[in-house]
Amino acid sequence: MNVEDIKRSGQAASESGSIRPVLSVSGLSVAVRGEEGERDVVSDLTFGLMRGETLCIAGESGSGKSMTALAIMGLLPQPAARIRSGSIRLGDQDLAALSESEMRRIRGNRIAMIFQEPMTSLNPVLSIGRQLTEAIEAHPSLPRSDSRLRALEALKAVRIPDAERRLEHYPHELSGGMRQRVMIAMALALNPDVLIADEPTTALDVTVQGEVLELLRDLQREHGTSVILITHDMGVVAEMADRVIVMRDGRMVEQGRAADIFNRPQADYTRELLAAVPRIGGGRMAEDRQDAANMPAELVHVGDLHVRFDLRGGFFGRVDRRVHAVEGVSFSIAPHETLSLVGESGCGKSTTAKAIAGLVPYIGSISIGGQDLSALSRKERKAVRRNVQMIFQDPFASLDPRMRVGDLVAEPLLIHGLGDREQRRAQIAALFECVGLSADQMERYPHEFSGGQRQRICIARALALRPKLIIADESVSALDVSVQARVLRLLKELQREFGVAYLFISHDMAVVENISDRVAVMYLGQIVEMGTRDQIFSNPCHPYTKRLIEAVPVPDPGRRRARFARLDSEIPSAVRRIGDEPRKLKLEDVGDGHLVAT
């Protein structure tokens, strides 16, 4: 503990006596200048943050939660946004009134912040050590020679193995979880009074999320830091929060202790928000299907599917390494069925989907409607592929901004030369009604729609060819929970109406539990467990499946986990030298078709 630490803790003790908040925001309004003049994105926000407390600000996109954080840090995007009124008091200082150079001395030193995207939040051309030491040296409270030592301590504190060596590494050599730990190390290196974490685990895999959240909790306990945690994930809120603020459209809807918010929500919006949150073992959307046995055999059969990408090196550019993206995956999907592929980033779930849609070359067999694709001519394959359509993750990126949405939905029909102009128009209008949009919206452009509406347009486009299988690759991941719930409901309704089967790809176990008939868990390119939804969620057998389910934060502060089992090593790489083939897992039936890798 250095002099400053002692001074700070003394100050804290006197403050806690008078229960004065470390940070108090009052009447904060943030305005953003747009085409139609200035508009408040945060209005009249008032709250206090106590020492050692975790305050969660929860809300959906556009609720103003990130803007609040940036306003506190003095990092509002210039010159578009500004603090219109109100004060932000840190101790005796009003941060809203400070100049840029005064604010600079506060940032990183007394208030630190970590961001959502660990992949892009670190500078790619500077080493980890350099980025850590410069954070420490920016506030000269200790001699320069000590800054490396301090950086090393900070890295060790966030449990990065082999910290000394990591200092020399560059960000791209670290995984997402490791990078987020470096961000946390950087933020906490100078023992700030307040840490603002803006969606710190949203971009991470669920098991890594568990570890990072626990790390934050432990560090907070050790240092007594006050934390403002901004998140859209009510599970994370339940896991972490002492107190919760629920925001909507820039205004505070409700605030209170975590238990009260979850158990006795006062505002209607909070109730709606909580109701929309998908929960494992919660509301089930998929009807239990007893007739599974007497359904017509298979719509899609995937047998011993391999997808490998060659990497070249050496003087002659020969193939010397290989990415084993998918390694011997076999499954089938029945008509009207929803099969979910789950697993963490890099497990090969999206690559499997791409192989079925014909977007990557593969080895193995894929048959659709009983026809093996490799045995067909190009033209026949195109006809068969019409039965498989995809909906992608990002509804903003998957619609061409220069085309009218009606034309976008009609495009698949045009490509396959179906119907004349009038017939196509009528069909598109019917599809728009189907997905809950009105036919007169056909003439508009994608930017005129919200995220949820755009995903509906993508669904309409996928339905245009009346496919038998729709592959939904993380199709609801980018949506707010309330929108997500509506889109999931729509998908189920369409399944009932048109009888399509879904291959549903997701990392979100709660969503998967709600929508699936059967679930396959993938790890490093192979299926480690496959069975009906109940088999997987009520009786998970493979350790990885158990870990995945355990890692999902439960949206109930009463069921907070004491400790999360820590994984000491990272998931190994799927890149291997030529000749070094991965071990093939054998699936064993443990009863009623429940397959588990041995």
Place this chain on the structure above:
Amino acid sequence: MIAYLGRRVVQSVLILLGVSLITFALLYLLPADPVRQIAGRSATPETVESIRRQLGLDQPFVVQYWQYLTSLLSGDLGRSYIQRSEVTELIVSRLPASLLLMVGAIACEVVIGLTMGLIAAVKRGTATDQSLMVASFVGVSAPQFVVGLLLLYVFAVRLGWFPIGGYGTWRHLVLPSLTMGILGAGWYARMMRSSMIDVLRQDYVRTARAKGLARSAIIFRHALPNAILPVIAMIGIDIGIFMGGIVVVESVFGWPGIGQLAWQAIQRIDIPIIMGVTLVSAFAIVLGNLLADTVAPFIDPRIKLR
């Protein structure tokens, strides 16, 4: 890295071979007859034919090209038809002047262009930004001979700060370098500005601000190395553009480089010199690109040369 360089060298040799073949074929197909140029108007058909035989120009294309190639591999670029001396000697004696001009020009465009772009990006949307971009636009669109003559008139004729032409001291170098560099400076300013604006929007710049770093550290340590990468790749390509500009600029300033040599040779269809200058230029372009690609991994550790 070594494997990469090896592969690039092999590629470069193939490129140079291709350039030699295409240039040779174009000159062969030329409707003008170099022998008539050498022999003069009053020469008899017999004299013309005898010169043609002497120079080996009566041989079929394949034989001519093969002979050129074999002597090229032993370092012999042939003899000039008109100047009656070895092409290698002519080029070697004039190359240093051209290289000096090129270095001067690159220095001008990098220093002027990058500074302008950097300032414009940091002061984005202000009057400074706008006036810098207008200036860069003028630089990009002004033809080199106009810029050259204008600079000559103002700084040599009116103000007398620099000599009107010639070669020898650093004063001689300034105006030709500026003339060559202004075009590139305009491009670099625009590229640097958009690259820098893009980088300043990145998450890691926000992280740097959140750490409480000073503005100068954010710009020079975090943003600049990331923003400069596309510009470096550009310098490699630029050498090719220089080779075009050098002919004009060397003529305007009487600079004794290979640009002037090429200009004279083209007028008299002196095939060996044209071939020699073309190959040397192609070599410079290939080398420039190779250098730019080799420097990149030292700035961005994500780039691996394989």
